[in-house]
Amino acid sequence: MSDLLAARAQMALSLGFHIIFAIVGIGMPVLMVIAERRFLRTGDPVFLDLTKRWAKGTAILFAVGAVSGTILSFELGLLWPGFMEFAGPIIGMPFSLEGFAFFTEAIFLGIYLYGWGRISPRAHWWSGVMVAVSGAASAVFVVIANAWMNTPRGFRIENGVAMDVDPLAAMMTPAAFPQVLHMMLAAYAATGFAVAGIHAYLILRGRTHPFHRHAVHIALMVGAPAALLQPISGDISARYVAKWQPAKLAAMEGQFRTERGAPLRLGGLPDEEAMTTRWAIEIPKALSLLAFHDPNATVAGLEEFPRENWPPVAVTHIAFQVMVALGTYLAAVSAWAVLMALRRRPIVANRALLRALAVATPFGFIATEAGWVVTEVGRQPWIIYEVARTADAVTPMPGLQFPFAIFTAMYIGLSVIVILLLRRQLAESPREEAAAA
């Protein structure tokens, strides 16, 4: 493994690890705030119990999110000092704003987790709202920074130095809105479906306590609308990619040749040598329709780009397929649940729906990881699209394989412990209906 590869792997691993906890940090506060609101309204202690148990799980995950985020902040320099020296002044702004969002988030989370009984119920609820708002804000800002890497704006290069730096223009790039919207929905969909899935599974296993029924309802209130909107938001993303990063779009779709009325390829395996995508199900003209809203639009294939500027095609294509397949599944299950709710049928009495939910527990997270692989791998070989190459930005320090090995071990260890701790929490959750009385 070369140093560059080790650096890329370490960055990808750290981000892929952090994003899971970040998603929970965005989504769980919303669920807790809804549950606690129900308690304040109804006085039903089940909702208080639910809020408190969710809070315990969130506390564990949040701590891991905070330390893994700290790793990332340093890693930007430890692995890509050249990139940061160039990009820092340009995209430091969203990171600085994010810093303040972290402050409010951490402050009110401390109050929320440890403040039961120390402050009024109302103040407590509002602290939860603050956590939810600042969690969303941190995600918005960091994704804005990432959007700049995809569609860099707000500077001019002269002799390798950035001139005329305009940090506000760097925040308002074409990628910013589509990416932020898509990421926020992803966070709510992933959290909602994970929580709904876990409690649906417990109901299927015979835990009849109303606790779990309420949990499924609240989780779906957040997850289902997000999952239903996600394909629309994904379409917005795809169209910005088609316009601004055509090579990425071609890789996502396994489109090697430039084509009028290009088909949409479902599945399949791109072969870079033969310049074809094999074994795909092709839907005629669908790609042109989706990407440009015109069935006869011309879609640029990878042949338009010099070979050294191709992203890894197979990885990008497969990751995109995974995301879209899971997104379709989540949207379908959401539609099912919404129909049930509209016809006033109890969702939790339908075992088929419960099973569909239980299966979907990890799907939102997997789709998010896959989506980030599309975005980041699809941007290669650029670290800043058409401005700077990843290979030129890596740290000169040799032996990067060792830090990579250390971090890998640490992430594996943390994952195992987190899973064990969460299982302990679940084992203690209420069981029978009778216990509610």
Added chain:
Amino acid sequence: MSGDAGLLTLALAGVLLAALLAYVLLGGADYGGGVWDLFATGERKERQRALIADAIGPVWEANHVWLILVVVLLFTVFPPAFARLTTVLHLPLLLMLIGIVLRGTAFTFRTYDDRRSGAQRRWGLVFAIASVFTPIMLGICVGAIASGAAGESWGILARVQACAQAGDTGPECEGARQAATFGAVYVQSWLTPFALGIGVLALAMFAFLAGVYLAVESPDAALREDFRLRALVAAGATAAIAVLLPLASAGRVPIVGERLLGAWWSKPALFVTAAVAATAASALWRRRYRLARWASAGMVTLLLAGWAAAQFPLLVPPDLTIALAAAPQATQRLVAWVLGLGAFVLVPSMVYLFRVFKGRPPAFARMEARTTVRGRDHRG
């Protein structure tokens, strides 16, 4: 971009220092708490640990964000400094990160894991050892910057890079390449006696701060006495290192010999610092805990300010000045706005946090009830 730094640049450098100071005063004390968890002894051992956990629990994540702010400000406003330091200090920063991860997660895992003593003891041990280890690494990084060792290593690396870029293979470049060994660039940048000394100083200082804060927050006299003693020991250690380290390294580390001890302001500044330190110690001795808290924080502030004054106008000695490292004006202006707006949200929130958890001393009875269950169930 050259010459003297503008007022705005200086102000931003000041904010950077202030953020680091906040991290030391608040986050440092959280590490210090972990140190006293490791050295919890006597019949009140478990109660000492419960008090430490209660004191850290609600605030450590907020306190920790100060470090993030330092990093973010550094790469936004002084990007070359960030790039140089993260390059040559890769190893100590890596070790520090491992410490940060273990400290934060072990503390949280202990709070939510099985209450039986086996699991609790294991997490407690990881938490405590990481709390000792991390401040040392942080101090080493500061010492490496202050002494110029990090900057020197960067110089060695930069010469090689300049040669490579120019395609120069002459004898001078050959020499530069041979000088740029892994050890010279990535190890000698921080593994020096002076930097290690600063590492130990940071540890002693954090333990001192934590001892004082914990004494203030103790719910009863016996526990308070425990932490008073601990704080006094740490105060002695801090003072000893703070006096001996400069004397021992004055000849070898230029920043100490010429700038810290040799400047016109050295003598008055040293005098004031010593006076404040003596106030802190004597207030502790006389059991005037609130005064001790203020004075100990003041002493740490003066130490950091002394370091900053000694290396001014250098950001990364021996050659990177604040002015040279500064980002474009447009960025600086916007960062200033962000800081202003951020403070508007941050300050009231911080005040509220500390009001809720540190304002009133915990009631005696509540403390008693908590300790019997190791202070867990009140978290709901």
